[in-house]
Amino acid sequence: MKILVCISHVPDTTSRINFIDNNTKFDSNGVQFIIGPYDDYALARAIELKESLGASVTVINVGLAETEPTIRKALAIGADDAIRVNAEPLDSFFVATQIAEHAKGFDLILMGRESIDFNGGVVHAMVGEMLGIPSLSPVMKLDIEGTHVKMAQEIEGGKEYVDASLPLVAGCQEPIAEWKIPNMRGIMSARTKPLKVVEPKSLDKLQILKKFELPAPKVAVKMISADNVGELVTLLKTEAKVI
Amino acid sequence: MTSLVFLESADGKIKKSSLEAVCYARGLGGSVVAIALGSIPSSELESAGKYGATKVLHAADKKLDHPVIQVFASVLIQAIQQENADILIMANSALGTPVAAKVAVKIGASFASNVVDLPNTSSGFIVKRSIYTGKAFSYVELTAPKKVIALKKNAAELKETGGNATIIAFSPTLNDADFTTKVISTEKASTEISLPEANIVVSGGRGLKGPENWGMLEALAKTLHAATGCSKPVSDMGWRPHHEHVGQTGIKVAPQLYIAIGISGAIQHLAGVNSSKCIVVINKDPDAPFFKAADYGIVGDAFEVVPKLTAALQASK
Numbered sequence: 001m002k003i004l005v006c007i008s009h010v011p012d013t014t015s016r017i018n019f020i021d022n023n024t025k026f027d028s029n030g031v032q033f034i035i036g037p038y039d040d041y042a043l044a045r046a047i048e049l050k051e052s053l054g055a056s057v058t059v060i061n062v063g064l065a066e067t068e069p070t071i072r073k074a075l076a077i078g079a080d081d082a083i084r085v086n087a088e089p090l091d092s093f094f095v096a097t098q099i100a101e102h103a104k105g106f107d108l109i110l111m112g113r114e115s116i117d118f119n120g121g122v123v124h125a126m127v128g129e130m131l132g133i134p135s136l137s138p139v140m141k142l143d144i145e146g147t148h149v150k151m152a153q154e155i156e157g158g159k160e161y162v163d164a165s166l167p168l169v170a171g172c173q174e175p176i177a178e179w180k181i182p183n184m185r186g187i188m189s190a191r192t193k194p195l196k197v198v199e200p201k202s203l204d205k206l207q208i209l210k211k212f213e214l215p216a217p218k219v220a221v222k223m224i225s226a227d228n229v230g231e232l233v234t235l236l237k238t239e240a241k242v243i
Numbered sequence: 244m245t246s247l248v249f250l251e252s253a254d255g256k257i258k259k260s261s262l263e264a265v266c267y268a269r270g271l272g273g274s275v276v277a278i279a280l281g282s283i284p285s286s287e288l289e290s291a292g293k294y295g296a297t298k299v300l301h302a303a304d305k306k307l308d309h310p311v312i313q314v315f316a317s318v319l320i321q322a323i324q325q326e327n328a329d330i331l332i333m334a335n336s337a338l339g340t341p342v343a344a345k346v347a348v349k350i351g352a353s354f355a356s357n358v359v360d361l362p363n364t365s366s367g368f369i370v371k372r373s374i375y376t377g378k379a380f381s382y383v384e385l386t387a388p389k390k391v392i393a394l395k396k397n398a399a400e401l402k403e404t405g406g407n408a409t410i411i412a413f414s415p416t417l418n419d420a421d422f423t424t425k426v427i428s429t430e431k432a433s434t435e436i437s438l439p440e441a442n443i444v445v446s447g448g449r450g451l452k453g454p455e456n457w458g459m460l461e462a463l464a465k466t467l468h469a470a471t472g473c474s475k476p477v478s479d480m481g482w483r484p485h486h487e488h489v490g491q492t493g494i495k496v497a498p499q500l501y502i503a504i505g506i507s508g509a510i511q512h513l514a515g516v517n518s519s520k521c522i523v524v525i526n527k528d529p530d531a532p533f534f535k536a537a538d539y540g541i542v543g544d545a546f547e548v549v550p551k552l553t554a555a556l557q558a559s560k
């Protein structure tokens with residue numbers, strides 16, 4: 001079985017977000033980049049399937065050269081080889097088109113439910129559409145039985161157990177697997193695993209990023225004494241007008 | 244200009260977030276057509292009229308009672324063609340967002356999810372999106388003639404116009420090959436208020452010490468008609484179900500009021516709640532980081548403050 005895992009290269013979840021160049025560019029100064037947390041679940045499940053079923057695992061990232069340490073980390077965690085599509089991932093349609101170019105022939109395409117930078121939550125659906133195969137998200141459990149895939153998918157207020165056949169695309173979230181930390185041997189072997197750099201397919205842009213904006217700063221908190229919760233009720237009614 | 248709004252439903256009820264999408268479409272100007280799929284009572288369909296739809300297409304086929312992304316996308320495309328719609332609008336949700344994405348790919352439309360405001364159309368069509376899990380916004384110009392928008396929950400104001408909608412039966416062609424995924428079973432708590440849709444959320448963290456202490460939180464939630472949420476460690480430890488976990492790696496909420504009890508306010512938790520209109524924090528540690536993100540704060544022991552707050556709310560009714 002051949003598994004493709006799509007990983008995004010995103011700021012660590014504790015990062016402060018800032019923009020430069022007149023709010024047109026992300027300020028990566030001092031920011032630590034990681035494999036997207038959901039993508040990390042997808043990768044962890046792929047490695048588990050590789051260990052239990054003998055699958056091969058390829059990771060793909062659409063990004064410029066700066067994403068290579070993140071890709072090497074995925075190789076250190078246990079992926080066999082990697083593809084980097086050499087382009088800035090400007091929007092989901094662009095990213096999905098690039099992934100679909102390389103996803104043919106894979107039995108299972110795993111992604112995160114969403115990236116934590118652009119929060120589109122859509123690349124999996126788009127890739128599924130482009131390849132003409134089903135896509136499911138967010139998937140919390142995924143087991144392979146022959147050519148069948150048994151999954152638990154989160155729905156609002158609960159979950160749903162779903163049966164589908166390969167090939168398919170799944171957007172993953174916890175508790176599908178436990179995040180894996182690379183060990184020394186993994187880190188050493190990752191250095192020599194194949195990482196293929198390919199140029200992007202050109203396409204007509206359907207959207208243009210104009211600028212970024214930070215939310216207005218929060219006004220200072222109003223503290224209320226624990227002995228006077230009645231005041232909180234009054235403020236919620238008359239000042240905040242939310243109850 | 245014609246907008247088509249997809250009305251998502253659960254247990255025969257149209258979701259609040261879909262009615263918000265109708266209001267958003269009305270805000271765009273032009274005519275507003277809505278579409279609902281599966282078994283839904285006509286009284287529910289009419290509610291779309293109250294918020295500004297003039298026409299509701301209803302594809303009542305029972306095969307559509309259970310959502311399958313491929314199938315829903317194909318039905319919406321047929322409706323777009325029939326109505327010659329320029330813009331498809333729906334709520335961001337586990338179902339709506341991927342359906343929207345598939346439609347966009349198929350018809351070559353420009354697509355944006357997580358949209359928080361009406362577009363600026365003074366030159367082009369520029370939408371505002373929430374990105375970096377609520378920590379920032381981006382402005383994106385949608386350049387294709389057809390557009391698909393998935394609207395962030397609670398981003399559009401829900402306002403009735405008192406209008407009426409004509410309900411029209413719609414019979415799309417359903418392709419059996421699209422029904423490739425089979426639902427084996429569903430686990431669902433259908434009586435509770437849906438967390439992503441709720442106007443008020445009462446959320447508890449590790450400070451509550453154990454699942455046996457959730458009774459007081461539920462009593463507070465009940466008084467406020469609120470949904471209950473929790474922090475990640477709480478669902479990791481199995482005190483609460485996973486679908487209640489709020490934050491960066493859980494549900495993102497944007498209610499009118501978010502009450503956080505015994506939650507420290509780690510940045511990953513804040514990422515899921517920072518779009519809330521008003522945040523109340525109850526924590527015994529005055530230095531808990533959550534106070535910096537709060538509108539109102541009480542330093543105190545949750546086990547004393549929460550029952551008092553519930554009583555005060557009941558007394559004020």
Ligand SMILES: Cc1cc2nc3c(=O)[nH]c(=O)nc-3n(C[C@H](O)[C@H](O)[C@H](O)COP(=O)(O)OP(=O)(O)OC[C@H]3O[C@@H](n4cnc5c(N)ncnc54)[C@H](O)[C@@H]3O)c2cc1C
Pocket residue numbers: 013037447448449450451473474475476477488489490491492493504505506507508509510511512515525526527528531543544545546
């Ligand atoms: C990649 C990543 C993703 C993550 N995603 C999420 C996420 O989506 N959501 C999430 O919530 N977390 C997430 N986390 C975890 C997050 O970093 C915190 O560990 C978590 O939010 C802490 O939960 P807590 O506030 O309930 O517990 P704690 O940090 O243990 O805080 C408990 C709080 O309760 C207070 N307290 C104790 N007793 C009482 C009392 N009697 N009365 C009142 N207050 C009391 C304490 O003062 C303290 O502030 C993520 C972490 C990582 C690394």
Ligand SMILES: Nc1ncnc2c1ncn2[C@@H]1O[C@H](COP(=O)(O)O)[C@@H](O)[C@H]1O
Pocket residue numbers: 006007008009036038039060061062063089092095110111112113114115116118119120121122123124
């Ligand atoms: N630049 C990228 N390269 C590879 N995979 C990506 C990229 N961006 C997003 N993805 C994958 O698509 C998923 C959904 O992303 P999104 O639709 O942007 O929220 C992510 O969780 C990743 O698995």
